Amino acid sequence: MRKKLLILLFAINLILLFAFIQTAYAQSAGATTSNITGRVLDSSGKVISGAMIQIKNLQTNSTREAIAGEDGSYSLLQLPPGNYEISIMADGFSTKTSPIDLILGTTTYYETSLLASGVSDVIEVTSSRFINEARTESSTSMDAKRIADLPINQRNFLNFSLTAPRVVPDRVPGQGAAASSGLSFNGQSARQNNVSIDGLDNNETAAGSVRSTFSQEAVQEFQIVSDGYSAEFGQAFGGVINIVTKTGSNSLSGSLFGLLRNDSTSARDVFSATKPEYKQYQFGTTFGGPIKKDKIFYFTSFERLSIKQSRFVTISNDTIASIRRVGFPLSNGAIPFSLGTTTVLGRIDAKLSTNDSLYVRYNGGFTFNGAFEPFGALIADTNSGKQNLRDNSFAVINTFINPNLGLVNESRFLFSQRRQRDTPLDTTGPQVQLVAPEGLVIFGRGTLLPQPRDERIYQIINNTSFLRGRNQVKFGGNFIYVDTYKFTVPLSEGGFAAFTPLNLATIFNIPGAPTLSSLQAFDPSLRTPDQKVFLTNLAGILPSKIAGFPKNLPLASLSFPNAFVQGFGTVDTPTQSTTFSAFFQDDLKITNKLLIKLGLRYDINRLTFVTKNNGNFSPRIAFSYSLKPKLNIHGAYGLFFANFISGIATVPRASTLGITKIPIVPFPFSVIPFSSPTRNFSMSNTVPPLVAALPSQLSLTFGNGQKLRASYTQQANFGIDYLIDNNTVLSLSYNYVRGLRILSQRNVNPITNPIAGDPLTSAVAGRPDGRFGDLFLFETAFDSYFNAFSIEFNRRFSKGFGFVSSYTFSKAIDNYIDIRNELQESNNPLNLRGERGLSLQDVRSRFVFSGNWEPDFKKKLLQGFKVSGLITLESGRPYNLLAGVDLNLSGDNPPGDRPQIGGTAIARNSGLTPGFASVDLRIARIVKFDEHRNLTIFFEVFNALNRVNISEVNRITPPNPDGTFNLPKKDGSRFAAAPSDYRNAFAPRQCQLGFRFSF
Numbered sequence: 001m002r003k004k005l006l007i008l009l010f011a012i013n014l015i016l017l018f019a020f021i022q023t024a025y026a027q028s029a030g031a032t033t034s035n036i037t038g039r040v041l042d043s044s045g046k047v048i049s050g051a052m053i054q055i056k057n058l059q060t061n062s063t064r065e066a067i068a069g070e071d072g073s074y075s076l077l078q079l080p081p082g083n084y085e086i087s088i089m090a091d092g093f094s095t096k097t098s099p100i101d102l103i104l105g106t107t108t109y110y111e112t113s114l115l116a117s118g119v120s121d122v123i124e125v126t127s128s129r130f131i132n133e134a135r136t137e138s139s140t141s142m143d144a145k146r147i148a149d150l151p152i153n154q155r156n157f158l159n160f161s162l163t164a165p166r167v168v169p170d171r172v173p174g175q176g177a178a179a180s181s182g183l184s185f186n187g188q189s190a191r192q193n194n195v196s197i198d199g200l201d202n203n204e205t206a207a208g209s210v211r212s213t214f215s216q217e218a219v220q221e222f223q224i225v226s227d228g229y230s231a232e233f234g235q236a237f238g239g240v241i242n243i244v245t246k247t248g249s250n251s252l253s254g255s256l257f258g259l260l261r262n263d264s265t266s267a268r269d270v271f272s273a274t275k276p277e278y279k280q281y282q283f284g285t286t287f288g289g290p291i292k293k294d295k296i297f298y299f300t301s302f303e304r305l306s307i308k309q310s311r312f313v314t315i316s317n318d319t320i321a322s323i324r325r326v327g328f329p330l331s332n333g334a335i336p337f338s339l340g341t342t343t344v345l346g347r348i349d350a351k352l353s354t355n356d357s358l359y360v361r362y363n364g365g366f367t368f369n370g371a372f373e374p375f376g377a378l379i380a381d382t383n384s385g386k387q388n389l390r391d392n393s394f395a396v397i398n399t400f401i402n403p404n405l406g407l408v409n410e411s412r413f414l415f416s417q418r419r420q421r422d423t424p425l426d427t428t429g430p431q432v433q434l435v436a437p438e439g440l441v442i443f444g445r446g447t448l449l450p451q452p453r454d455e456r457i458y459q460i461i462n463n464t465s466f467l468r469g470r471n472q473v474k475f476g477g478n479f480i481y482v483d484t485y486k487f488t489v490p491l492s493e494g495g496f497a498a499f500t501p502l503n504l505a506t507i508f509n510i511p512g513a514p515t516l517s518s519l520q521a522f523d524p525s526l527r528t529p530d531q532k533v534f535l536t537n538l539a540g541i542l543p544s545k546i547a548g549f550p551k552n553l554p555l556a557s558l559s560f561p562n563a564f565v566q567g568f569g570t571v572d573t574p575t576q577s578t579t580f581s582a583f584f585q586d587d588l589k590i591t592n593k594l595l596i597k598l599g600l601r602y603d604i605n606r607l608t609f610v611t612k613n614n615g616n617f618s619p620r621i622a623f624s625y626s627l628k629p630k631l632n633i634h635g636a637y638g639l640f641f642a643n644f645i646s647g648i649a650t651v652p653r654a655s656t657l658g659i660t661k662i663p664i665v666p667f668p669f670s671v672i673p674f675s676s677p678t679r680n681f682s683m684s685n686t687v688p689p690l691v692a693a694l695p696s697q698l699s700l701t702f703g704n705g706q707k708l709r710a711s712y713t714q715q716a717n718f719g720i721d722y723l724i725d726n727n728t729v730l731s732l733s734y735n736y737v738r739g740l741r742i743l744s745q746r747n748v749n750p751i752t753n754p755i756a757g758d759p760l761t762s763a764v765a766g767r768p769d770g771r772f773g774d775l776f777l778f779e780t781a782f783d784s785y786f787n788a789f790s791i792e793f794n795r796r797f798s799k800g801f802g803f804v805s806s807y808t809f810s811k812a813i814d815n816y817i818d819i820r821n822e823l824q825e826s827n828n829p830l831n832l833r834g835e836r837g838l839s840l841q842d843v844r845s846r847f848v849f850s851g852n853w854e855p856d857f858k859k860k861l862l863q864g865f866k867v868s869g870l871i872t873l874e875s876g877r878p879y880n881l882l883a884g885v886d887l888n889l890s891g892d893n894p895p896g897d898r899p900q901i902g903g904t905a906i907a908r909n910s911g912l913t914p915g916f917a918s919v920d921l922r923i924a925r926i927v928k929f930d931e932h933r934n935l936t937i938f939f940e941v942f943n944a945l946n947r948v949n950i951s952e953v954n955r956i957t958p959p960n961p962d963g964t965f966n967l968p969k970k971d972g973s974r975f976a977a978a979p980s981d982y983r984n985a986f987a988p989r990q991c992q993l994g995f996r997f998s999f
Contacts, residue, residue: 030463030465031105032104032198032397032410033104034081034102034107035077035079035472036079037073037075037107037108038074039068039074039111040088041072041111047072048068049072051074052066053065053067053074053076054087058083059249059250059251060247060250061250077467078401078410082101083101084101085097086099092116092117093116096114103223104143106134106141109134135634135719136622136636137227137230137717138165138166139164139224139229140224140804141222142157142163142221143221144221145852146160146804150870151868151870151942152216152870154280154305155215155216155259157219163804164806165848166185167185167224167226168841168874170183176373176422177207177387177448177449177451179207180208181208182209182210183238183241184841185227186227186713186735186788187784187786187813187841188713188737188786190208190238191209191645191819192236193239195243196240198243198244199242200393202393203235204418205455205484206484206487211365211393212363213243213365214245214301214303214344215286215345217284217301217303218299218301218363219246220244222241222242223241227636227715227735230622231599231600231601234583234640235641235642235643236640237641237713246299247297247347247349247359248289248349249290249297250289250293250294252290253932254285257995258282259282260281260993261279261993263278266990266991267946276309276336277310279306280305280992284301284302295350296348296351297348299347299349300346300347301345304340305339307338309339313333313375314377315330315378316332316436317332322519323522325523326559330382337370337371337381338370339367339370340368341366341368342365344362344363345362355402356398360394360395361394362392362394364391365390366390368388370386371384372384372385372386372422373422377983378438378441378952379441381425382426382444383444385422385424385425385446385449385450387421388420389418389419389421390418394414395412395414396412397411398411405466406468411460412461413460417454417455420451421452426445429444429494429680429683430444430492430496430566431445431496431497432444432496433498433499435501438983439956445494447494448490449490451489453484453486454484455486457483458481459481460478460479463475470590471588473585473586475582475584477582478579478580478582479580480579481579482576486572487574487575489571492565495566496564496565496893497563498894499562501516501517501958502560503515506757507757521560522560532556533556536554539552539553539554539555542555542668548693549668550672553672558675559671561670561671562670562886563666563667564665564669564673564674565662565663565665566681566691567660568687570660573609575650576608579604580603580615581604585598586599593627594623595624596623597621597624598620599619599621599638600619602616603615604616605643607644610649610704613708613709613710616712617639620639630724631722631723632721632722633718637716640715642710642711644708649704662700663687663699664773664774664893665694665698666759669694697767697772697773698764699772701774702778703777705781707780708780709780711739711741711742714738715736716737717733717735719734728795729793730793732792734787734789734790737786738786740783741780743782744782744816744819745821745824746779746826747826747829749767750828750829751763751890768830774891776821778819784813784814784815784816786810788808789808789809789810792804792805792806795851801852803851804848804850805851806848807846810842810843811838812838812842813837813842815836815908817840825880825896826892827896827898827905828888828890836908837908837910838907838910840878840909845874846873847871847874848871848873864925864927866923866925866926867921867924869921872917874915874917875915878912880898880910880911880955881967882895882898883900883956883965885958887900899965899967900959901965910973911953911974911975913953914977917947917949918949919943919945920944921940922939925937925938932999934997935998936995937994939993939994941990942987942989943989950977950984950986953983968981
């Protein structure tokens with residue numbers, strides 16, 4: 001099946017080869033700017049030295065000038081992206097003027113020929129050919145037209161990053177208080193990307209997510225760089241996203257827009273018997289213009305999103321009935337919640353002098369999310385929480401130009417303040433994880449809530465670039481200080497109870513004792529008469545067999561957690577993170593055909609409570625060689641280091657100092673807290689007497705490894721670009737990424753010598769280090785591999801049509817899941833080699849197409865239409881099959897053991913989910929009132945074919961009585977999830993209407 005999909009997608013791209021395609025550009029210009037370089041020739045092809053090149057920004061009338069050298073070449077650096085007019089003048093020749101668009105982070109090559117004087121000045125309607133001579137990295141640019149025209153759900157423009165090759169949605173589960181950026185580059189962690197706005201930091205440092213952005217109406221354009229980026233960019237081993245905001249102009253302009261969708265325009269979710277209420281409203285406005293013509297400009301934007309919707313809980317009716325009988329009020333089906341976000345932005349640009357400019361920017365994001373911690377499928381809404389977020393940023397950017405030295409200096413300053421409040425829906429607890437027939441069911445209070453977090457961020461950047469002969473040099477420094485002055489993590493203060501099958505014969509070494517299924521252990525009403533009789537007798541035996549076990553407990557009518565965990569004490573440990581970076585980049589033009597890029601970067605990141613380090617040097621080298629005017633080869637290699645995630649400092653600090661204590665109460669003692677009216681111990685900073693009397697080894701401790709070092713990747717790429725005509729490029733590339741010293745955590749002290757029939761002694765004396773119980777350490781001991789081949793097609797919008805298309809065949813391997821301990825599903829955490837397998841981010845085949853079409857109909861009624869679309873096709877993703885029981889008796893809760901074949905555990909992530917396919921469409925009609933005013937009415941449909949795209953499957957395959965497993969059928973070397981195991985799906989077809997009035 002996978003081979004057929006591979007052949008189909010490859011064939012589609014070969015067909016697209018014969019279409020007109022857009023040029024790809026290079027990323028060497030910078031985080032917020034563009035470059036232009038080229039040569040000036042006469043009509044016979046000889047170079048013209050001393051020519052004057054002038055480029056003018058059509059929005060603000062600001063100009064820059066350069067003089068062509070002896071070889072006719074010229075360069076203009078650090079130009080804001082946008083629409084320009086370039087004029088070239090030389091003595092004895094006619095002036096030539098052309099419009100030209102400069103794209104963020106790119107170097108545009110413009111070569112032109114001047115006619116002898118006496119011929120009228122030439123004004124070209126279209127710009128000359130763009131030659132992709134400086135491309136060495138993997139990058140994709142999203143200009144304002146693509147952002148405005150392509151369909152995007154909820155207008156989250158960062159999701160356009162998914163149109164780039166080797167960028168996929170993050171599939172690590174549980175994206176809530178510890179959310180990631182949501183984007184995985186080259187199979188790497190979605191927590192280790194770098195997102196910047198106007199060249200300034202926009203990353204949430206505690207967990208590695210993204211801070212609030214703003215309306216897509218305020219985006220000039222942005223660039224996605226997946227690998228091979230220059231030394232200017234760092235603090236990430238994944239990808240880089242550079243966003244540039246819009247500026248005002250000499251013309252008064254603005255927009256008013258609104259979008260509406262509801263349940264009447266949406267399809268029914270396949271897991272719901274009815275169509276629940278769904279309402280979504282989105283509206284906003286922009287406004288900009290001159291304060292003083294050619295000198296001072298302003299731009300503002302506002303946007304509001306309000307949603308009332310539902311998620312679908314697919315826990316079976318039988319399991320729901322059991323949960324209710326035990327005393328937990330729970331529902332399945334459609335569970336409603338609401339979401340609201342407001343974003344604002346204001347920017348003022350001032351031209352202080354001919355060579356000095358300044359702008360200031362404020363942006364704020366304000367969010368309420370009624371389902372912040374995830375729920376749906378087999379996770380009940382009681383596990384969720386609410387978020388209230390306020391995120392404010394203030395930035396100042398200055399650019400100074402010295403034309404005599406050919407020098408450009410940029411200074412940037414940022415101050416941000418973020419206030420986040422995450423509260424649980426269930427305020428009592430505990431959380432319950434129950435291995436039910438339909439899979440792992442989770443309900444009750446979330447273990448990471450409540451979680452208030454306040455932080456301030458300060459950043460200063462200074463970069464300088466200049467030209468010296470054949471060298472384009474750039475160097476600079478970056479300082480970031482993050483003060484997380486409030487950061488509280490509760491660590492299961494409401495408790496956590498795990499219910500798995502209990503083999504009482506093995507646990508108590510009593511031959512003939514019954515085995516309780518997970519539901520029977522949880523719900524006493526499901527027990528057989530024989531089981532109840534045995535448990536009644538057991539209640540009289542245990543006090544004499546196990547010291548300290550209470551007498552006269554009615555075991556036959558009590559729930560039996562396999563283990564009960566509850567934290568005591570508050571984890572409120574402020575942290576500070578300081579980062580200093582410096583870089584030097586030299587782009588050396590060896591010949592007119594060969595460009596060599598040499599870069600060196602230094603980063604040092606210091607985090608409170610984490611062992612100090614000496615920083616890291618990351619060399620980078622790249623080349624670009626033009627074999628022919630239309631054929632270019634390029635390659636790059638470098639090291640890319642990431643900063644520490646500050647969340648790793650708080651929890652281990654509190655745990656190792658004894659501020660918090662997290663006892664693990666094993667079965668049968670676990671019966672005691674779960675039999676209380678609240679199903680847990682009283683929430684307190686003091687450990688209850690029963691728990692205090694337990695051996696210290698029955699506990700959970702967090703810590704940091706002895707040698708925490710910065711995680712990094714080695715990245716190498718090689719590519720070929722073929723320029724078909726002025727608007728056409730075909731790109732082939734191979735990419736290799738090796739992740740090293742990757743940060744995650746694992747239990748370094750599991751039970752390795754279990755004693756049959758004596759689980760308590762096993763938990764105390766059966767560990768490598770008898771001083772501790774479970775010891776979860778953050779370590780930089782993990783690694784990853786990624787290999788990919790990509791074929792990419794681009795057509796710049798021309799003659800009413802443009803598109804970007806790519807197909808990627810890749811493989812991602814790693815031996816970790818995430819930094820969160822509740823996700824550490826290890827068969828044996830002490831054997832990292834045995835945990836190596838396919839990554840959750842592995843997408844073997846992926847095809848993406850995005851395009852715009854503006855037909856030129858002759859009839860007036862048909863004029864003004866626009867059609868755009870986004871197609872995504874993906875092969876199935878890996879998932880981890882679990883046995884649901886602790887087969888190796890290592891004491892992990894919940895068990896991470898995998899099913900076995902012939903006594904050997906299957907490989908990690910050897911399951912295979914169904915593939916993903918989606919078609920999003922947008923049809924718009926523009927009504928022009930005059931040259932400056934128009935109304936656009938549009939209709940958008942997401943998942944237009946209403947395909948059922950499965951998002952979650954049952955991962956648990958329990959053992960049979962004889963120890964075998966009924967594993968899913970194989971698809972190649974992997975186990976394909978059966979339809980009976982499907983538990984949740986991505987959104988069905990959704991439609992919305994919208995309008996945009998522009999003036």
